[in-house]
Amino acid sequence: MVLRVSKCLKEYTSARRSGSAHQMVLLIDDNFQYRSLRKRFFHLATKAKCGFGLVYVNTPITTCRERNAVRGDSARVPDEVFERMVTVFEAPNGCQTSWEVNTWEVKQMEDAANIEEAMNALIQQASREGKKRRLAQMDAQRKAAQQHRDRLSTQQSVLHLVDLQLRQWISTQLQDENTLTSGLPKSQLAFQLNQRKKSYLASMIQSYSNIVDSIHVQGKSIKEVFMLLPRLRHRVPRWPSLFTLRSCSSRTNNNDTLRSTNVRVRYAxxxxxxxxxxxxxxxxxxYLFAKSCGGQFIxxxxxTDKTRQVEGSVEALVDSLKWCGVEEDEGPNLGGPYGxxxxxxxxxxxxxxxxxLIESGHAYRCFCTSERLQKLRESQTxxxxxxxxxxxxxxxDEKEVEERVARGEPYTIRLKIPDGKTAVKDMLRGYVQFDHGGIDDQVLMKSDGYPTYHLANVVDDHAMRISHVIRGEEWLPSTPKHVILYKALGYEAPTWAHLGLLLNEDRTKLSKRQGDVAVEDFRTTSILTLHFNSRAQDKGFIPSGLVNFVALLGWNxxxxxxxxxxxxxxxxxxFSIDHVNKAGSVVNVDRLRWINSRHVRTLFAEEVASDEHKLAVVNDVLLMISSDLEEVGLxxxxxxxxxxxxxxxxxxAMYLMKERVSVLPExxxxxxPFFTNPDLSSSVAQDMKIMYIDESxxxxxxxxxxxxxxxxxEEFTPDHITKSIKAVAKNRxxxxKKVLMxxxxxxxxMDVGAGLGDTIELLGLETVLRRLKFSEVTCIT
Incomplete structure (x- = not known):
């Protein structure tokens, strides 16, 4: 039934859009069907910007007028529409359900004229009542909207006045204090000033009656206004954040606060x-977080996982980071106080x-073999x-454990997860709660005496005074284990921030098993070719371009x-951690190419074009195109x-082409063409020959x-050369384009390149004449 009604409604909607002035009345004789369809009808009516009448009939049609069985809005309909709807709802033979048995059987009714008269009267009455109701509703909505606008205007005025008064009050209080020392650095002065403002605001909120009574708006004190306006009353506890001087943004305040602490972060x-x-x-x-806060990057x-180590990878990792400009303050090569x-x-x-941990009861020895653990996993699966x-x-018991250890039986050490829950505060995600019922007793020490990541990570972060741990989202499920470990060892936990995943363009997770995910694959030169003899593709992205692109993967x-x-x-x-997005970031190589092209142009900026810089850039490019040079005998x-x-x-030559290059191999x-004669047999050259070369x-x-x-x-310059070519076009x-191409x-x-005037000037007159003279024997005759 719903499908049949929907079909009629679509046809009716089309008729309304084509200019029909009639409304539609749907006659339904079953209460359940009426209630289930009513919402659908009015949704379609709103979407089609027209009205639908909905009449509920629970008695034979001849008694409609006496029973006044009308619900919802309705209006007059043409006879053909009414007859059509009656046909739609006509009960098929043999139906037994209530709505089918009581459907109008117009064809069997004797007095069709009475039916039509009754329906017309019914529809006209409902139409008038519905129109009155709609007009009343529209008036009420307009009044409510105007009241809301007036209330918002009043609230904004109050907030503005209160803001001015509070700023003036704060400035007066600060002027009365002489505790700031002029000899302090500017950053510390700014930080102390901001802290003072916060403390004054905090003390004012605790007992704000001493100033709000002196602030009046339209003859009423601020306190009275707050009581009258609920929205403003709820703002009272948030005054410090609402009225802090706007010159101190949240990012600046956060970094200033962190700058006063000893920020230490690590990449491990x-x-x-x-x-x-x-x-x-x-x-x-x-690295950026540490530098923005005046901290150290370790x-x-x-x-510790010897089974997965690859020879030479440490050198490759360090070299890649150095190539990108991410240089540590402490590390294996530089050393440091916590090595x-x-x-x-x-x-x-x-x-x-x-x-x-064992002595304190937070960990225990496990003698289970790998075979038993494998069978246990299979059974659970x-x-x-x-x-x-x-x-x-x-x-x-302790005695059995000691005996098994004395016999030399291999064992691991597991963390004993207590009952309860752990709430982890994340700088990007807020509080994330974990139920301990879903956390396994993690292995902390393997049977070979090496720690797992979890124990070594917590112990080292504490020993190296790490204040903030910024890592990938994949480590978030392990964080409650680390929190439990910090508590068990009596350590103070750092502050965490878990970055969103990197995604492919189809929004699947970026993985090492896929191509083009290694920094080495994007570099101009690759140390991996020395250590691994691998498939490093040397795509020719430059460090600043790649770093710029990676920085925007989640930060803005x-x-x-x-x-x-x-x-x-x-x-x-x-950089500010406040502007890091917790959602996943798509690695779009096209965007990487665009960003890299902008950085390639900066390589050729005049202000950095010393001989040393030129030689470094030229060497990098020539290394990338060495195979191209070999092919032409250079x-x-x-x-x-x-x-x-x-x-x-x-x-x-490279300067002329910098605008057209995204990566160095291009x-x-x-x-x-600046190094050797052009290849006129290439497909591009052949297409140009067909289009532009003829007997003339x-x-x-x-x-x-x-x-x-x-x-x-003196005249052999790009401008004069271009004018001379334009003169040929004008004379002919x-x-x-008929001359240039x-x-x-x-x-x-090639059909693309630098300006023709620049190209001719760089090639020199002798080379240009030699190549152009070649036209005498290659033109189509």
């Missing part, structure tokens, strides 16, 4: 291969912590249970700042190429050569 990778983009993001955010190598910074060199510290340790060794600058291109120094100043080593063409010539194709091209090119030869050495009454074809063999 495992040497299991290359540096993942997610790892770089974690290291970068820790690099620690967590190499060593490689976990395999700190084993006695972990063993002592594990012993302390078959029964649909969570795979957790069953605490079989928790109940062993302050509100209203649409800047997307940042240097590392800018990131160090602007030297493949940067030193030989520079010796052959000269540093300035190569630099100028310089190879674009700059090759030789004469046209000869005119261009003649004009170029007439230029003096051709469009400029044949010349570009013979000079470069």
């Amino acid at each position: 990778p495992s040497p299991t291969g290359f540096l993942h983009l997610g790892g770089l993001r974690t290291a970068l955010f820790n 690099l620690r190598i967590e190499d 060593p910074y490689i976990q395999s060199q700190r084993l006695p510290i972990y063993q002592e912590a594990a012993k302390k 078959r029964h649909g249970e969570a795979t957790m340790y069953d605490r079989a060794c928790l109940g062993l 600058p302050a509100d209203g700042n649409n800047q997307e291109i940042f240097a590392m120094k800018e990131l160090e100043k602007l 030297p493949s080593t940067p030193a030989d190429v520079v010796e052959k063409f000269g540093l300035d010539y190569i630099w100028r 310089f190879g194709l674009l700059c090759m 091209t030789a004469d046209l090119v000869a005119d261009v050569c003649s004009n170029l030869c007439n230029l003096s050495d 009454k051709l469009g400029l 044949p010349v570009r074809y013979y000079l470069t063999g």
Whole structure:
């Protein structure tokens, strides 16, 4: 029935949109059907911007007028519409349900005229009443809306006046104090000033009657106004945040507060291969957080899992971070006051912590073999249970444990998870609560005497005075275990922030098992080729571009700042953990290419173009295009190429193409015409030949050569060269493109590139004439 009604409603809606002035009446004789369909009808009516009448009839149609069985709004309908609806709801033969038995059987009624008259009267009456109700509702809504606007206006006026009064009061109080010392650094002065403002506001809130009575709005005290306006009354406890001077944003205040503490963060990778983009993001955010707060960034190598270690990966990790400009303040190479910074060199510290946990009853020895644990997991999986340790060794008495240890029986040490719940405060997610019933008794020490990540992580973070732990979201489920460990060892826990995952463009998790996720895959040069002989692809992204892109994976600058291109120094100043998003971030390579292209342009900025800088950039690019150079018979080593063409010539060629380059290898194709003759057999060149070269091209090119030869050495500049080519087009009454493209074809063999005037100037008149003279034997005749 619902489907049949919906079909009629769609047809009726189309008729209304085409200009029909009639309303529709649906006659339903069953209370249940009426209630179930009523909401659907009025939703469609609102969507179609028209009215629907809904009449509920619980008696034969002839008694409608006497019973007044009308519910909802209705209006007059044409006879054909009414007959149509009666047909829709007509009961089929043999139906037994209440609504079907009592459906109107118009064709069997004797007095059709009486039926129509009764329905018309019924509909007209309901229409008039419905219209009155709608008008009354509209008036009430307009009045309520106006009252709401007036109330908001009054509240804003009150807030503005209170804000001014409070600022004036604070300024007066501050002027009376002489405790600030002019010899302090500006940052400390600003911090003390802000703290004073907060303390004055806090004391004022506790007993605010001493000032609110002196503030009047429209003849009433602020206290009276607050009592009259509920919304403002609820604002009273939030005065400190509401009226703090606006020049101190939340980001600035937070960083100022952190600057007064000793912020120490760390990045602790495992040497299991290359540096993942997610790892770089974690290291970068820790580094930027430390620099923005005046803290220290520590690099620690967590190499306790010997089965997964890859030789040379430590060097690769350190080199990748250094290449990106993420340099540690303390670490394996630099040392520091809390070293060593490689976990395999700190084993006695972990063993002592594990012993302390056993003695205090927060951990226990487990003698279960790997075979038993495997069978336990399989059994739990078959029964649909969570795979957790069953605490079989928790109940062993002390004497039995000592005997088994004395016999040399291998064992692990497990953390005893207490009953209850743990609430973890996260800087990005707020409080996250975990029920201990779902937390396994984690292995802390393996049978080989090496700690697991959980114990080593907590012990080292405490020993190295780590104040903030910024890591990936995948570690959030492990955090309650760490909280329990901190409490069991009597340590003060750090502040946590768990970053959202990095995602592919289809929003699946970015994984090391997929391609193009290693920093090495994006580098201009790769240390992995030395250590692993791997598939490093050397895509040619530059450090500043990759860092800029990774910084924006979850972080954004302050509100209203649409800047997307940042240097590392800018990131160090602007970064704030308050502007980090907890949601996952999509790794869009197209956006990476766009950001990198902007940073490539900065390589060729005039203010940094010293000879040392030029040589460094040219060497990087030549390394990336060495295979292209070899293919055309040119030297493949940067030193030989520079010796052959000269540093300035190569630099100028790359400078001309910088606007068209996203990654460094693209310089190879674009700059090759400056190093060797163009490849006129390429597909691009063949297409250009078909489009632009004909029997008249030789004469046209000869005119261009003649004009170029007439230029003096002083006039051989891009502007004069372009004017001479335009003169040829004007004399021949051709469009400029008809002249430019044949010349570009013979000079470069490419349909894109630098401006033709710049290209000709750099190639030199001799090379240009030689290549253009070639047109005499290649033009179509």
